Amino acid sequence: MKRSGRFSAAATILAAVGLPFATLGLWSLADRWFFPGLLPQSWGLRAWSYILTSAGGQVVNALWQSVAVAAVTAAAAVLVALPAARALGLYEFRGKDPLSVLLTLPIIVPPLSVAMGLHLWFIRMGLAETFIGVVAVHLTFCLPYAVFVLWGVFANYNPDFESQARSLGASRPAVWLRVMLPMIMPGIVVAGLFAFLLSWSQYLSTLIIGGGRLITLPVLLFALMGSGDRPVAAAVSLVFVMPAFVALLFSARHLGGRSLAGVR
Amino acid sequence: MGSLVLKDLAIHYDRQVVVEDFNLAIGEGEMAALLGPSGAGKTTILKAVAGLLAPTRGDILIDGRAVNTLPPEKRDVVMVFQKPLLFPFMNVAQNIAFGLKMRGDGSERRRTAVSRILELTRLEGLGGRKVHALSGGQQQRVALARALVLEPAVLLMDEPLSNLDANLRQEMRELILSIQSELKITTLFVTHDQSEALMMAQRLALLLGGRLRQAGTPQDLFHRPADPEVARFFGGGNFFKGRLQGGVFECALGRLPVSAASGNGHVRTATIRPEDIQLTLDAAGRPGGLAGRVVRTRFEGTATRAWIECDVHEVMVLTAAGELTLGQEVRLHFPPEKIRVFPEDKASE
Ligand SMILES: Nc1ncnc2c1ncn2[C@@H]1O[C@H](COP(=O)(O)OP(=O)(O)O)[C@@H](O)[C@H]1O
Ligand SMILES: [Mg+2]
Numbered sequence: 001m002k003r004s005g006r007f008s009a010a011a012t013i014l015a016a017v018g019l020p021f022a023t024l025g026l027w028s029l030a031d032r033w034f035f036p037g038l039l040p041q042s043w044g045l046r047a048w049s050y051i052l053t054s055a056g057g058q059v060v061n062a063l064w065q066s067v068a069v070a071a072v073t074a075a076a077a078v079l080v081a082l083p084a085a086r087a088l089g090l091y092e093f094r095g096k097d098p099l100s101v102l103l104t105l106p107i108i109v110p111p112l113s114v115a116m117g118l119h120l121w122f123i124r125m126g127l128a129e130t131f132i133g134v135v136a137v138h139l140t141f142c143l144p145y146a147v148f149v150l151w152g153v154f155a156n157y158n159p160d161f162e163s164q165a166r167s168l169g170a171s172r173p174a175v176w177l178r179v180m181l182p183m184i185m186p187g188i189v190v191a192g193l194f195a196f197l198l199s200w201s202q203y204l205s206t207l208i209i210g211g212g213r214l215i216t217l218p219v220l221l222f223a224l225m226g227s228g229d230r231p232v233a234a235a236v237s238l239v240f241v242m243p244a245f246v247a248l249l250f251s252a253r254h255l256g257g258r259s260l261a262g263v264r
Numbered sequence: 265m266g267s268l269v270l271k272d273l274a275i276h277y278d279r280q281v282v283v284e285d286f287n288l289a290i291g292e293g294e295m296a297a298l299l300g301p302s303g304a305g306k307t308t309i310l311k312a313v314a315g316l317l318a319p320t321r322g323d324i325l326i327d328g329r330a331v332n333t334l335p336p337e338k339r340d341v342v343m344v345f346q347k348p349l350l351f352p353f354m355n356v357a358q359n360i361a362f363g364l365k366m367r368g369d370g371s372e373r374r375r376t377a378v379s380r381i382l383e384l385t386r387l388e389g390l391g392g393r394k395v396h397a398l399s400g401g402q403q404q405r406v407a408l409a410r411a412l413v414l415e416p417a418v419l420l421m422d423e424p425l426s427n428l429d430a431n432l433r434q435e436m437r438e439l440i441l442s443i444q445s446e447l448k449i450t451t452l453f454v455t456h457d458q459s460e461a462l463m464m465a466q467r468l469a470l471l472l473g474g475r476l477r478q479a480g481t482p483q484d485l486f487h488r489p490a491d492p493e494v495a496r497f498f499g500g501g502n503f504f505k506g507r508l509q510g511g512v513f514e515c516a517l518g519r520l521p522v523s524a525a526s527g528n529g530h531v532r533t534a535t536i537r538p539e540d541i542q543l544t545l546d547a548a549g550r551p552g553g554l555a556g557r558v559v560r561t562r563f564e565g566t567a568t569r570a571w572i573e574c575d576v577h578e579v580m581v582l583t584a585a586g587e588l589t590l591g592q593e594v595r596l597h598f599p600p601e602k603i604r605v606f607p608e609d610k611a612s613e
């Protein structure tokens with residue numbers, strides 16, 4: 001009973017997660033797939049050979065561009081969010097409530113409006129069509145997410161651990177490095193992952209601020225989709241999902257949050 | 265190893281005064297207790313001594329040297345918090361070695377020190393355990409070991425027994441006492457439990473509302489409380505106002521002979537501990553004493569607490585004398601040497 005229950009739960013999750021990927025997989029391997037066929041009428045590796053050979057350079061470049069933007073954005077988001085979240089989680093101060101509302105603004109305002117609004121400014125500051133400009137516009141919504149995740153972590157964090165460490169002879173930097181950091185590592189991983197994936201999936205803001213100079217994977221994907229070649233778009237989509245999937249697998253053991261349950 | 269002196273200490277949180285005019289001296293190798301109800305400011309004082317909190321005024325001297333300006337890691341003081349606060353990402357041995365590592369001790373030295381302290385705190389064989397896999401008592405002992413291994417000049421413990429159940433508490437108490445007498449580390453521990461303080465401490469300081477009310481030996485505070493509040497904290501009862509004249513205390517209960525020094529007729533307060541009153545059943549016929557009626561009883565195991573109505577006044581008695589029934593006629597005898605007359609009552613002058 002219990003076993004079959006677990007089995008059906010696993011099957012449901014797998015089906016829900018797997019089905020869209022399966023469709024993408026089928027499309028990427030299709031040579032011809034016309035309505036109303038349930039499966040492609042003929043198969044082939046044309047799409048894959050196209051993106052790996054003739055368009056290969058483009059795809060690999062876009063892949064690296066995406067990884068670089070997302071990684072730098074995630075690192076910056078976590079670095080900036082850390083002190084802010086610590087203050088929000090541990091201390092009471094005036095203006096805390098208005099500040100938290102302000103933090104949600106970039107999340108509820110569409111990225112399109114944010115990017116449009118910032119574009120002019122970025123042109124004036126020489127940030128338009130630059131790597132830093134794209135990272136900066138991604139940060140406008142990645143940073144609030146990172147702050148919210150880490151805020152939750154610090155709300156459950158007992159600063160007495162740090163006092164205890166100092167009384168045991170640890171200097172302030174040693175406390176940060178050897179007590180606080182390991183203690184909140186799961187939260188940092190989750191916040192970083194959120195920021196990474198959010199940046200990874202940005203299209204409009206990248207296009208507007210990057211001005212077509214910065215070709216990330218989503219930008220390339222849209223261009224290929226526009227060409228109407230379904231199998232190629234499917235193959236690029238799969239390439240697009242892969243790194244995110246790997247990042248998720250890599251950090252899965254941190255997502256349970258069990259290492260946070262210290263002896264308080 | 266280290267003497268600790270606190271001089272005119274005052275501590276504020278923001279605007280709120282938490283501790284004021286606090287003075288305490290603890291000799292080398294002494295075991296001292298800071299006793300007080302919850303919220304009295306005990307933890308606050310420990311944190312100030314540990315350097316985790318800056319006092320507003322006053323001096324903290326260790327071995328005669330003021331340490332006020334030293335950061336916590338530079339003071340030869342370690343504080344053990346009320347909760348074990350074991351680092352969850354380290355095992356037991358790593359937790360215990362934390363302070364040694366911060367101090368820069370080599371791995372070989374750390375290993376020998378940790379294994380010695382594991383033995384001392386009866387944690388042999390648990391060095392490799394994850395801290396989650398320990399019982400509450402074991403966690404508390406790891407927290408103690410983590411501090412002891414540093415052999416600080418002064419050890420501070422915040423309610424070391426309060427998280428343990430009754431049996432473990434006794435075990436831990438004996439362990440702390442035996443380790444303390446072996447290592448002779450000057451120790452200041454905090455408790456809200458008067459019996460715990462009386463049992464464990466060589467010196468005792470009672471803190472009420474952020475102010476030191478009385479310091480001395482456990483016997484001093486128990487038998488010679490400075491004022492009615494101190495007496496009440498140690499389970500005292502029966503406070504009577506009256507005038508002391510020629511070895512007799514005249515109060516609402518009548519004229520009670522006392523052994524206190526001569527008085528001058530000013531209003532004073534006297535007390536007698538419930539267990540010091542001798543209760544006889546009326547039929548037993550011992551002459552003298554005060555006649556009264558039992559109005560309430562509470563069985564406490566080794567003794568019974570009874571409230572006796574004498575005229576209109578209630579007297580609380582703790583007696584081993586058989587079973588009392590409500591309404592029963594009894595007689596109360598007040599041994600003169602057990603009646604404590606407090607110094608002059610300034611408030612009522
Ligand atoms: N961080 C703080 N900020 C403001 N007030 C505090 C803080 N910590 C403790 N207090 C107040 O100081 C008083 C003493 O607290 P504490 O030293 O913890 O008492 P105890 O340890 O004797 O129970 C209490 O009234 C408490 O509310
Ligand atoms: Mg306390």
